[in-house]
Amino acid sequence: MFQGKDPRADLFAGNSQPPATGLIAQEQLGRFHGDAPQVSDALRRSWYLRGCNFVLEYSELAPGAKLGRQSQPDEYVLYLDDRQSGATVEWNGTTVTVPGGSIVFVPPGDSCITFPSGAKPVRLFTVKSADLVALCPNADGYRSPRSHIPPFHPWPKPAGGWKVRHYPLDVADQPGRFGRIYRCTTFMVNALPTMNGPRDPARMSPHHHDDFEQCSLALQGSFTHFLRWSWTTDMSDWREDMAVKVGSPSALVIPPPVIHTTQATGTGHNDLVDIFCPPRMDFSQKPGWVLNAEDYPIPDVSEQDSCDT
Template sequence: MSEVSARKATKTVFRTVPPQEVSADRKARTWITRGGNFAVCYSEVEPGAVLAREDNPEEYMVILPPDGTTATIEAGSERIEAGSDSLTIVPPGASRIVATSKGVIARIFSKGSEDIMAKASNVEAYADGAPELAPPDLWPEPYDGYRLRHYPLAQYATPGGERIQPRVFRSTNMLVNIFAHYHTRRDTKALSPHWHDDFEQASLCLNGRWIHHTRYNWGSDLDEWWPDDHEEIDTPSVIIIPARAIHTSRDIGPDGPESSLYDIFCPPRLDFASKKGFVLNEDEYPLPANASDRAVKTGGTLLSWQKPA
């Protein structure tokens, strides 16, 4: 990491600020927080709430947490009943999500969804276009073409297993790591400070209380230094961790209450995607043709599950 941090992290605690969208029937309230190449939309919905896209240019992801939220998701001629604790990848074009219960729906959109990006609460933080980030190039189309892809997440978690259980999925334009929810706090002697030189990370937390420890890379001008950030943050919330910032996250408080963490990257991370068996839907999406020639600019201490065997 050799360059100065270009911007501070954005932290949004939903419900403490006004939503960016409220449906006409008031059945859906949506908060939007963006990074340079993606946006996270957190929606609180009532039964019958509709979240529709008339002609979305790229795939997007839909997360239903394990809180009882259910929804019908439609795209083209396809229709699925999405249960609680699931991930759905929605193809480009027209789509429609109808809530069939009260709960939370999280959606992740790429930079191609310009209308979503423009509505974000922190849009001014990216007025410069985020030139420090690698371009969000689309990866190749899925082997069997674009379609709805639905993943019930419970089948990818081991009950009573290790505290950190990564569940990584990707599309043509993004990658998510949906950690299995856990009830024991992170060991403060086993943290993982690291950074990403040319891409951002969003960490969406729907349960628990968190500290996203952040240290910015300094330059030669003392007046432009930013102090370390160790602020406690409530949930539901999201942090956009900028490129070049050293960071690590931990949930705090006593053991027992549930914590949840969803890490988001756009475009997909090549280091994760090229590690055989790590991305759970890797057989559905090809790697870029020049994958072996691409450098992945990340550094620092990595979690044990990120290290090669």
């Protein structure tokens, strides 16, 4: 489905298996720019949305705000898009100063993040953080198991053991590489290049995934997400095409095997981030695509069967 020089063109070559029947393929949408936050106080407003394996938290924080986790069961992600809004991360008796414009991976256990000048951070957790799942407006959206999505299994521990790791998002584009991809034991995050103005409608990239969700997080600008449900042999799986128009911030969880592509529609800067939980093996096997691959090894065998809730 990929056209021309799209770096993903060879990822799905030869994938001609018809989609399975009995799918539950329902999108999940969070319009953080228009909905009331789930948590609100003098220093903080936070919105939540869950996917099959993960919880996304978007926050707007006043100077001095803190976000803490106690007995966190697994590694989580802090995404700081704004170059002017840094943070300090305390974990295991250490304090790490993180500049704005960074992605941060925080190990399991107790941690506290302080935002001296305020920020609009995104944090990503697996559904093992049950307290955060309960905050999601769509907390019951996965009550029916997604039998075609494998259960979550963390990837191998980082080389050199646990510590707070952070990486700059300001990395130059490179021919043949798709976006700016980072992974940890629980997530893969792809910070796509900023698009200035609307995307050329003659250069779209419709595609699908067989067995994992994609979360598309809009941080600036506006977008239209186009979704098309595959026709299986069972008409009860069929759905009408959708064109989901969103502003920012917002997030859309796209289920497999829905065909999808996204068009930036804003006249200014349009920033989109793709999120996967757990990391994608196909992207990980592309030489040079994962920018922190040396720190996070890939598993020997992928064990993915059905969705844990």
